[in-house]
Amino acid sequence: MTGSRVLALGHYQPARVLTNDELAAMVDTSDEWIRTRVGIRTRRVAEPTETVADMAGQAAAKALANSGLAPADIDLVLVATCTAVDRSPNTAARVAAALGLTSPAVMDINVVCAGFTHALATADHAIRAGSATNALVVGVEKFTDVADWTDRTTCVLVGDGAGAAVVTASPEPGIGPVVWGSVPEMGHAVRIEGTPSRFAQEGQSVYRWATTQLPPIARTVCERAGITPEDLAAVVLHQANLRIIEPVARKLGAVNAIVASDVTESGNTSAASIPLALSKLVASGRVAPGAPILLFGFGGNLSYAGQVIHCP
Secondary structure (H helix, E strand, O other): OOEEEEEEEEEEOOOEEEEHHHHHOOOOOOHHHHHHHHOOOEEEEOOOOOOHHHHHHHHHHHHHHHHOOOHHHOOEEEEEOOOOOOOOOOHHHHHHHHHOOOOOEEEEEOOHHHHHHHHHHHHHHHHHOOOOOEEEEEEEEEHHHHOOOOOOOOOOOEOEEEEEEEEEEEOOOOEOOOEEEEOHHHHHHEEEEOOOOEEEEOHHHHHHHHHHHHHHHHHHHHHHOOOOHHHOOEEEEOOOOHHHHHHHHHHHOOOOOEEOOOHHHHOEOHHHHHHHHHHHHHHOOOOOOOOEEEEEEEEHHHEEEEEEEEOO
């Protein structure tokens, strides 16, 4: 059985930066309140004409260029998103068309904030099964489209962007076993419902679940990969907010790891947050090629998925 590894990464963010002070002019909040409660300073906002597929295509094109592969080499495209408006063609098909890919399988995956790690595991499984050789995996959201700009507890969180990875077959596995699951009976704690759809959550319930239940699961991810948390060079959690990222990382015990905190400048970009933060971290050169990185997504449906990868 062959394994797979992350070959290359890429990311994209819209040009418009929305500051906390600008938000304070729109809703009853302040820069101090936002920084204290969630640790976010800025977030990016896509233009009205900029679609989920547009952003996904930008990130995917960068990852493909960085991989050295040709468009014809990609035989699977997976896009994780919960904010795509169009149902068909799906976002993956639109990305494939924009990049000039030839006859890939194309699938969208909606597991909200854990979408990218679910999609990465699916790509790994497909390659191990012999159903694909080179996969393009994208996490993308236009989360500001579903924001309730009158709700100061949620609108301060959201941002837009995309991140992508090229995953390729490898004789030595560079993507560890996935640990995934959910708490369906608590799925109501994170919602994007109605027409028009609006994001809402039970913040305290999500916080308690994330900070108490997820650290042991993240340790299990490391165990399945055959390492300890102390071995990790970096930890890239879903960029929900710093009040969740910091305690989860601390309880995990990854004392030697760089902990990604892209949320401070990008906000919560749901399925895009892990590949966006990962692409920036790797591009910074702070993690050596081959070093172990924990990816751990969690959120909507109270679902989670994590794996340890080798830094490309």
